[in-house]
Amino acid sequence: MSSGLGVKIRNLRKKQKMTQAGLAEKLGISASYLNLMEHERRPVSAEVLIKVAEIFGVELREFQQGGVQTLIGQLTEVFSDPVFENHEIGIQEVRELARAAPDVGRALISMYEGYQELREQMQTVSARLDEVEASGVDSWRLPSEEVSDFLQRHGNYFPTLEIAAETLRKKAGLPSSDLFGALKGYLENTHGIEVRFVEANHAVKSVRRFDPEERVLFLSELLAPHTVNFQLAHQIGLLEHSPMLASLVDDRHLTTSDSRALMRVALANYFAGAVLMPYDAFLAAAKSVRYDLDMLGHRFRTSFEQVAHRLTTLRRPGNQGVNFHFMRVDIAGNISKRFSASGIQFARFSGTCPRWNLVVAFMTPGQIRTQMSVMPDGRHYFCVARTVNRGERGFHAPPALHAIVLGCKLDEARELVYSDGMDLERTEMAVPVGVTCRLCERMDCEQRAFPPLQRSLHIDENVRGLTFYASLKE
Structure with missing residues (x-):
C-alpha cells in the first residue's frame, strides 16, 4: 500500500510552481529518483521528508498518515449519503482522491457540510424562518465544528501557550498546595483585579463574569475548587495573552467571528490547563501512575475531565505521551468535544455507535468502564469511559451528565493502568464497534x-x- 507521501510532495511542489529538477537539486537527489518517489514507486526517507518540510515551510505533522486516514473516513461518510446513490463511488476511488488531491477532498467535505446545514434549516418549521433570517446566520458550518477541525489540524498542541503557562508559573511562583491563593493574589497584585464570589441566585446565567471597568472578576459560589482555579487561570490567559490568541485564531478555516471567538475561549482553556498541569511535571506523573486519571486529578487538584483533556495535549515532539483520542458526549449522544490522535474516526453527521462503552458508562454513573474494541477497518482500540456531572446547581436544577471517553490504539494500552488484568492478545474478544450505523x-x-x-x-x-x-x- 502506498504511503501517499510522494503525492503530497508533488502537490506541494506544484503549488510552489517548482520543477522536479529544481526540487531534486535542493534535496540533493536526482530528478529521476524524485519522479519515482512522487509516483509512489520509491519510499520517502525521513531525511528527505524533513528537508521537504523545511523547503516548503510546512510542519511534519502535515505528512502524518493519520491525517489521510481521517480524510478517507470523512469522505467515505460523505459519499455514503443517499444523495450520491446514483454514483458508484468505491472505497478505492475515495482513497485515491484523499491521497492525490486532499485539498479537493476537504473542499467536498465543506460543500457537504453546507448542504447538511441547509437541509436542516429547510426542515425547520416555517414559524422560525424569519427568526433565523433576522439573526444573520449565514455560516455553512457550526462554529464548534470549525473549532474541532482547527484543534485536529494542530494536533491539539500549541507550543506558544505551553511556554506562556510555564512563564506564568515561574513569575507567579505558583505552589501546588494553594493554587487558588496564588492565582487570586496574582490577579490582585499584577492586574488590580478583585476576585469576588457571588451567591447562586444572583449568578444564574454565568459562572464567571469579568467587569473590566470595575476590575472585578465574579465567580459563582457553585464552582468546585478545581474549576475556580481553572477559571482564574483562564482569565489571566485572556488578560495577558490576547495578542497571542488573536494571532492563533487568524486562520482562514475559522470563517466567522463566532468561530474565532469560540476558538479564543478554547485556547484560553488550553492555557489554563497548562498552568494547572505543567507539561513536564504532568507527563512525568502520568507515566509514573500509568495514566490513572483519578490519581492525576488528586495530585494536580484538577477534575477528571480536565485531566483527560490535558492528556490529549501531550504532543511535544520528542517528549510526548500516549496518542489519545478524546470525546465528550451527552446522554442523547451529542458530541460536544472530540479529538483523535489515535486515528479513530468519529461521526460528524450522525449519532454515535451504541456499542461504545460510553453507553454503559451512563448506566453506571461515576464508574470507570473499559473496552477493547475493533472498528470495521480492522483497527483495534482500548478505551475508558466515565460519566461526569458538570456542575451541581442545587436540588431543583436538572443534572448535566456527560460521558468522557479517552482511548488509544491497542498496542499502547499496556501503558494504561486500566488494562491490568486484561488479555490484550485475545483480540477476538474485542467488541465490534462502528463509527455510526449509517457507515457500519x-x-x-x-x-x-x-x-x-x-x-x-x-x-x-x-x-x-x-x-x-x-x-x-x-
Missing part, C-alpha cells in the same frame, strides 16, 4: 438502528433477523 457494514449487530447507506433496502417479509435491518440480503 456489520449486519449481525443487535444494536443496529438504521440500514447502511451504501446498501439497498431489501426486506424479506418471511425473515426476521436480530433487528429489522438484519434481514437485508447480502
Whole structure:
C-alpha cells in the first residue's frame, strides 16, 4: 500500500510552481529518483521528508498518515449519503482522491457540510424562518465544528501557550498546595483585579463574569475548587495573552467571528490547563501512575475531565505521551468535544455507535468502564469511559451528565493502568464497534438502528433477523 507521501510532495511542489529538477537539486537527489518517489514507486526517507518540510515551510505533522486516514473516513461518510446513490463511488476511488488531491477532498467535505446545514434549516418549521433570517446566520458550518477541525489540524498542541503557562508559573511562583491563593493574589497584585464570589441566585446565567471597568472578576459560589482555579487561570490567559490568541485564531478555516471567538475561549482553556498541569511535571506523573486519571486529578487538584483533556495535549515532539483520542458526549449522544490522535474516526453527521462503552458508562454513573474494541477497518482500540456531572446547581436544577471517553490504539494500552488484568492478545474478544450505523457494514449487530447507506433496502417479509435491518440480503 502506498504511503501517499510522494503525492503530497508533488502537490506541494506544484503549488510552489517548482520543477522536479529544481526540487531534486535542493534535496540533493536526482530528478529521476524524485519522479519515482512522487509516483509512489520509491519510499520517502525521513531525511528527505524533513528537508521537504523545511523547503516548503510546512510542519511534519502535515505528512502524518493519520491525517489521510481521517480524510478517507470523512469522505467515505460523505459519499455514503443517499444523495450520491446514483454514483458508484468505491472505497478505492475515495482513497485515491484523499491521497492525490486532499485539498479537493476537504473542499467536498465543506460543500457537504453546507448542504447538511441547509437541509436542516429547510426542515425547520416555517414559524422560525424569519427568526433565523433576522439573526444573520449565514455560516455553512457550526462554529464548534470549525473549532474541532482547527484543534485536529494542530494536533491539539500549541507550543506558544505551553511556554506562556510555564512563564506564568515561574513569575507567579505558583505552589501546588494553594493554587487558588496564588492565582487570586496574582490577579490582585499584577492586574488590580478583585476576585469576588457571588451567591447562586444572583449568578444564574454565568459562572464567571469579568467587569473590566470595575476590575472585578465574579465567580459563582457553585464552582468546585478545581474549576475556580481553572477559571482564574483562564482569565489571566485572556488578560495577558490576547495578542497571542488573536494571532492563533487568524486562520482562514475559522470563517466567522463566532468561530474565532469560540476558538479564543478554547485556547484560553488550553492555557489554563497548562498552568494547572505543567507539561513536564504532568507527563512525568502520568507515566509514573500509568495514566490513572483519578490519581492525576488528586495530585494536580484538577477534575477528571480536565485531566483527560490535558492528556490529549501531550504532543511535544520528542517528549510526548500516549496518542489519545478524546470525546465528550451527552446522554442523547451529542458530541460536544472530540479529538483523535489515535486515528479513530468519529461521526460528524450522525449519532454515535451504541456499542461504545460510553453507553454503559451512563448506566453506571461515576464508574470507570473499559473496552477493547475493533472498528470495521480492522483497527483495534482500548478505551475508558466515565460519566461526569458538570456542575451541581442545587436540588431543583436538572443534572448535566456527560460521558468522557479517552482511548488509544491497542498496542499502547499496556501503558494504561486500566488494562491490568486484561488479555490484550485475545483480540477476538474485542467488541465490534462502528463509527455510526449509517457507515457500519456489520449486519449481525443487535444494536443496529438504521440500514447502511451504501446498501439497498431489501426486506424479506418471511425473515426476521436480530433487528429489522438484519434481514437485508447480502
